[in-house]
Amino acid sequence: MHEFDVSSTASDHRLAGLRKLFPVQRFVNDKASRSAFESDGLTAFRAKPLAVVIPETADEVIAAVRWCFDNDVPFVARGSGTSLSGGSLPVADGIVIALNRMNRILKLDPESRTAVVEPGVVNLKVSQAAAPHGLYFSPDPSSQSVCTIGGNVAFNSGGAHCLKYGMTSNHVLGIKAVTATGEVVTIGSTSTESVGPDYTGLFCGNEGLFGIAIEITLRLLPKPEVFHTVLVGYDSLRAAGDAVSAVIDSGLLPGAMEIMDALSIEAAEAAVKCDYPRGAAAVLIVELEGPREKIAFEREQLSRVIAATKPVVEMVAKDDEERMRIWKGRKSVFSAVGRLSPDFLVQDGVVPRKRLGEALVAIEKLSRDSGIRIANVFHAGDGNLHPLILFDGNVDGMLHRAEAVAAELSRLCIAMGGSITGEHGVGMEKRDFLPHMFDENTVDMFDRLRRAFDPKMIANPGKMFPGTEAPALAMTGLHPLEKAGVIQRE
Amino acid sequence: MHEFDVSSTASDHRLAGLRKLFPVQRFVNDKASRSAFESDGLTAFRAKPLAVVIPETADEVIAAVRWCFDNDVPFVARGSGTSLSGGSLPVADGIVIALNRMNRILKLDPESRTAVVEPGVVNLKVSQAAAPHGLYFSPDPSSQSVCTIGGNVAFNSGGAHCLKYGMTSNHVLGIKAVTATGEVVTIGSTSTESVGPDYTGLFCGNEGLFGIAIEITLRLLPKPEVFHTVLVGYDSLRAAGDAVSAVIDSGLLPGAMEIMDALSIEAAEAAVKCDYPRGAAAVLIVELEGPREKIAFEREQLSRVIAATKPVVEMVAKDDEERMRIWKGRKSVFSAVGRLSPDFLVQDGVVPRKRLGEALVAIEKLSRDSGIRIANVFHAGDGNLHPLILFDGNVDGMLHRAEAVAAELSRLCIAMGGSITGEHGVGMEKRDFLPHMFDENTVDMFDRLRRAFDPKMIANPGKMFPGTEAPALAMTGLHPLEKAGVIQRE
Structure with a gap:
C-alpha cells in the first residue's frame, strides 16, 4: 500500500472560503468521510483529500474551480472513482470535487441522435434512456454500470466494442467545460466537419488535467438489429x-x-x-x-x-x-x-x-x-x-x-511498437513511463498544452506527467517523499 | 483584388543567414519568382513574401523554421497553394517554405495498411502507390490530383467521401512535426487506443499555425469491391x-x-x-x-x-x-x-x-x-x-x-446551428467570423493552445484568428492597413 495524508487541522482556516460556497452536507472534511474518497480502482494508492465538495449544479462546479484557482488549491474531479490507473486518486493537499450529483440527462434528441448530459451520469443510464428510441451510447467499459460519462471523457474510455466504433472521443460531439483557470469554454460541433483543430478530441483523454467537463454532447447510435x-x-x-x-x-x-x-x-x-x-x-x-x-x-x-x-x-x-x-x-x-x-x-x-x-x-x-x-x-x-x-x-x-x-x-x-495504455490512462500508475514512449520535446509540448488550460497546475496535479510537482509515488523504488518519511508504504 | 507587398530591397541583409542554408536555386527572392507564390486558391488576396525557400529534406525544413524562430521572421508553409480560404497566402514581411520537393513516400506497408509520407506528396499519388495492394487513401478533396498531404493535414481536408469515412484527421495516425519553436515532436500511434489527449487530431486542422508536419503516417483503406x-x-x-x-x-x-x-x-x-x-x-x-x-x-x-x-x-x-x-x-x-x-x-x-x-x-x-x-x-x-x-x-x-x-x-x-467552414478552413477568408461561432473564453483558449506551439506567433500569422497581428484584410469594409494606405484594393 502506498498511502499519504497531510494533517487537516491546519487546513480548516484555509478552506473557509470554499466552505461558504456549499451547504454543510455537501462540504465534507471529517476524517471518516474523507476516507471514503481516499482511493480509486487502483487500490494500491491512497491519499486523503483536505475536503470533498459535492456540487449539484454547473455553477457550483465553476465556483469551486474558481475558488481553487484564486487560492492555489489543487483539485481532483471524481465520478465513481473506478479509474484503474489511479487517475482519480485525491491530492493530499487538495480537494475532491465529487460529481455524482451532477447526474442529469439534460436533453435526448432521437432525431439528431444526440444526448446532452452532465458529467456524473452513469454510462449505462445513457443507453437505458436512449433505448426506447432504438438508440444507445456505444463506449462500453467493463465498469459501465457504475462509471460516469465525465470519467469516460477524461480517460477517453474504451470497451469491448471500441474495435468497431472507436473510443469515447469518437462519440463526444461537444463539450462545455470549466478550465482550471475557472473559465467556461464551449467546443465541438454536431458535424464531423468542424472548424480548425479537433479541440474536443484534445479534451477527451486529458485525465482531469485541463479542467472539468460540465455538459457533454454525446452521439447515439442505432441499436444493431x-x-x-x-x-x-x-x-x-x-x-x-x-x-x-x-x-x-x-x-x-x-x-x-x-x-x-x-x-x-x-x-x-x-x-x-x-x-x-x-x-x-x-x-x-x-x-x-x-x-x-x-x-x-x-x-x-x-x-x-x-x-x-x-x-x-x-x-x-x-x-x-x-x-x-x-x-x-x-x-x-x-x-x-x-x-x-x-x-x-x-x-x-x-x-x-x-x-x-x-x-x-x-x-x-x-x-x-x-x-x-x-x-x-x-x-x-x-x-x-x-x-x-x-x-x-x-x-x-x-x-x-x-x-x-x-x-x-x-x-x-x-x-513492440505499442502503447503503455489502451484505455485506462496514464494516471498515477504509468506516469513515469510517459518519457519512455515520447521524446523530451514531445513531452514538453504536452506540458505546454496542459499549461494552456492550467497555468497554475492545480487540476489533478501529479498525474500523467512524471515529476514531483505534487505528492505521488514512483512505480518502482522509493519515491522522494517516501525517502523523506512523508509517506509510508504499508 | 486585395494586394500587399513590402519593399524587399531592405530585406536582403535581413535574410542573409537564411540564404546560407539553401543552395542558390532553392532560395528565391527575385520579384518575378516571388510573384509566382503571391496567391493561392482564394485569388482575391495577394501578398508577396520576402523570399521563398524550397527545402528537399526534413533537416532543411527544420533549419528554416529555426532560423525564422531565432530571427523573428514569420513563415508560411505551402504545398500546391490550392487553399480556398487564403490559408497559404504569404505574409508580406515573411518567407514561404515551399514543400513540393518534400514529395517522397517514405514507406508503404500493405500489412499494417499504413503509409509514411512527406508533406509535399500529392494526395492522389498516395492512392496510386497503394493501388497495387488493393488499398487507397480515403480523403478526396476535389483538388486531389494537385493538392498535397501536408495541406490536407493543415486544413483537415474532406471531400465527397468523407460522409462515410471522415475527414483527413480520421486517416492520420501519426505526425512528426517541427513546431514554430523549431522543436521536433512526434505524436500519434497506429492504434485507435492512444495515450492521453488526441494530439494528432489537434494538429490536423491547425492551418499552419502550429508548425510544419514533416512526416505523416496515413491509414490506408481496402478499395471497395x-x-x-x-x-x-x-x-x-x-x-x-x-x-x-x-x-x-x-x-x-x-x-x-x-x-x-x-x-x-x-x-x-x-x-x-x-x-x-x-x-x-x-x-x-x-x-x-x-x-x-x-x-x-x-x-x-x-x-x-x-x-x-x-x-x-x-x-x-x-x-x-x-x-x-x-x-x-x-x-x-x-x-x-x-x-x-x-x-x-x-x-x-x-x-x-x-x-x-x-x-x-x-x-x-x-x-x-x-x-x-x-x-x-x-x-x-x-x-x-x-x-x-x-x-x-x-x-x-x-x-x-x-x-x-x-x-x-x-x-x-x-x-442555423452550423459552421462557417466544413473543409476549406478559416484562413484569411473567415477569420473575422471566428468570434461569431465561439465565445471570447473559447477563442482565448484556442489562442493559448496556438501559443503553446508558437509563442512568437510567426507560423502563418494573420490567419484563423481575428485581429491585426499581421497584415490581413477584413472581409468587408476597409482594413486598417488599407485606411493607412499601406495596401490597396485593385
Whole structure:
C-alpha cells in the first residue's frame, strides 16, 4: 500500500472560503468521510483529500474551480472513482470535487441522435434512456454500470466494442467545460466537419488535467438489429491470437473480439458458471452486429474463416440468453479473479495486432520467470492487453514484485511498437513511463498544452506527467517523499 | 483584388543567414519568382513574401523554421497553394517554405495498411502507390490530383467521401512535426487506443499555425469491391435536399451523397458533356460502396427509398465508365463555372443535415435579393454547402458585393446551428467570423493552445484568428492597413 495524508487541522482556516460556497452536507472534511474518497480502482494508492465538495449544479462546479484557482488549491474531479490507473486518486493537499450529483440527462434528441448530459451520469443510464428510441451510447467499459460519462471523457474510455466504433472521443460531439483557470469554454460541433483543430478530441483523454467537463454532447447510435456471437476454443493462446488477425484480414469488422486464457476462464467459470467449453487453453469471443440480412451474410463468412483457424471447439449463441451468458463470463473476469488471488493489478497495454501472438508468448515467459501468475483477458481486435497480475499483498515484498512485472509489461508494449495504455490512462500508475514512449520535446509540448488550460497546475496535479510537482509515488523504488518519511508504504 | 507587398530591397541583409542554408536555386527572392507564390486558391488576396525557400529534406525544413524562430521572421508553409480560404497566402514581411520537393513516400506497408509520407506528396499519388495492394487513401478533396498531404493535414481536408469515412484527421495516425519553436515532436500511434489527449487530431486542422508536419503516417483503406452509383433528378432543390435525409434515415450510409443545382448542371454539361438528365432543377448523386453481396442488398433498399422521394428521373451507372462520367460532371463544377462567370467565390459552410432544404431556400432568396447568381453544389450528406458566388471582378464594387453575399452565407450557417467552414478552413477568408461561432473564453483558449506551439506567433500569422497581428484584410469594409494606405484594393 502506498498511502499519504497531510494533517487537516491546519487546513480548516484555509478552506473557509470554499466552505461558504456549499451547504454543510455537501462540504465534507471529517476524517471518516474523507476516507471514503481516499482511493480509486487502483487500490494500491491512497491519499486523503483536505475536503470533498459535492456540487449539484454547473455553477457550483465553476465556483469551486474558481475558488481553487484564486487560492492555489489543487483539485481532483471524481465520478465513481473506478479509474484503474489511479487517475482519480485525491491530492493530499487538495480537494475532491465529487460529481455524482451532477447526474442529469439534460436533453435526448432521437432525431439528431444526440444526448446532452452532465458529467456524473452513469454510462449505462445513457443507453437505458436512449433505448426506447432504438438508440444507445456505444463506449462500453467493463465498469459501465457504475462509471460516469465525465470519467469516460477524461480517460477517453474504451470497451469491448471500441474495435468497431472507436473510443469515447469518437462519440463526444461537444463539450462545455470549466478550465482550471475557472473559465467556461464551449467546443465541438454536431458535424464531423468542424472548424480548425479537433479541440474536443484534445479534451477527451486529458485525465482531469485541463479542467472539468460540465455538459457533454454525446452521439447515439442505432441499436444493431441482430447480433451473432460465437465462442471459439483453441489449444493455445497463440492460436487464438492468430485467429484474430485471420478474421480482420478477411475484411470482416466484428463489433467485438475478446480473448480469455485458461486462468481467466477458470475464474469466470467459478464465479458465474458461464458454461465455457472445458479444456480450451484460450477462448475467442467474436460478435458480429448489424442489419439482419447483412449479418446472415457475414456469419457464413466468419464460419469459414474460423474453420480455417483449427479451433478445438465452437459455440454459437442460439438466442439472446446464450449471448448474455457468453458476455457474463467475459465481463466477470476482473471481479472473478478475486477468487484466485487476494490481490491483483490490471495492466493495460497495447501491441500492434499483428504482434499479439508474440506478445502473449512473452507474457507467459515473464510469468514463468517471475513466478507470478498472470491471467490474460483482452480486447484482441485492438491489440489491447489486460493482463491481470495476481499476488498476495500480505506477503512482504509481493506488491513490489507485482509492480515490477507490470512495469516490465509496459516496457514490452513500448518495445513492440505499442502503447503503455489502451484505455485506462496514464494516471498515477504509468506516469513515469510517459518519457519512455515520447521524446523530451514531445513531452514538453504536452506540458505546454496542459499549461494552456492550467497555468497554475492545480487540476489533478501529479498525474500523467512524471515529476514531483505534487505528492505521488514512483512505480518502482522509493519515491522522494517516501525517502523523506512523508509517506509510508504499508 | 486585395494586394500587399513590402519593399524587399531592405530585406536582403535581413535574410542573409537564411540564404546560407539553401543552395542558390532553392532560395528565391527575385520579384518575378516571388510573384509566382503571391496567391493561392482564394485569388482575391495577394501578398508577396520576402523570399521563398524550397527545402528537399526534413533537416532543411527544420533549419528554416529555426532560423525564422531565432530571427523573428514569420513563415508560411505551402504545398500546391490550392487553399480556398487564403490559408497559404504569404505574409508580406515573411518567407514561404515551399514543400513540393518534400514529395517522397517514405514507406508503404500493405500489412499494417499504413503509409509514411512527406508533406509535399500529392494526395492522389498516395492512392496510386497503394493501388497495387488493393488499398487507397480515403480523403478526396476535389483538388486531389494537385493538392498535397501536408495541406490536407493543415486544413483537415474532406471531400465527397468523407460522409462515410471522415475527414483527413480520421486517416492520420501519426505526425512528426517541427513546431514554430523549431522543436521536433512526434505524436500519434497506429492504434485507435492512444495515450492521453488526441494530439494528432489537434494538429490536423491547425492551418499552419502550429508548425510544419514533416512526416505523416496515413491509414490506408481496402478499395471497395464494387460501387453502385445513382444519379437522381428532382424538380426542386429542396426535394433533392429532403431525399438526402430520407436516405440517411433509412439506415444506409452511402460513400458519398452530392447535390448539384440547375446552374451547376448547366456549367458541368457545357464543360465536360457529362450527359446529366435535362430539365432537372437539381440532381442528387448517391454512391454505395463495399463488398459485392452487401451492395447487392443495399441497392435494393436504396431503390425503394429513392422511389418514395418522387424523383423526375433516375440513372444508374451500368459500368465504371458511366460511373466516371457522373463523377466527372460533379468534379468539374468549380472549373466549369468559369464558363458562366469571369470570377467566383466558393463558399464553404455547414448546416445541420435536417435543415438543408431550409438553407437552400434561404440561399435562393439571398441570390434573388442581391441580384448575384449563386450556383449550388455540395456534400449533401454532411450538410456541407459549397455555394459558388458568381461575379465580374472588372465591374466596380462587384467583388465587395460578392464578399458581402459570402459573409451573409456564413452568418446564415451560424444562425442555423452550423459552421462557417466544413473543409476549406478559416484562413484569411473567415477569420473575422471566428468570434461569431465561439465565445471570447473559447477563442482565448484556442489562442493559448496556438501559443503553446508558437509563442512568437510567426507560423502563418494573420490567419484563423481575428485581429491585426499581421497584415490581413477584413472581409468587408476597409482594413486598417488599407485606411493607412499601406495596401490597396485593385
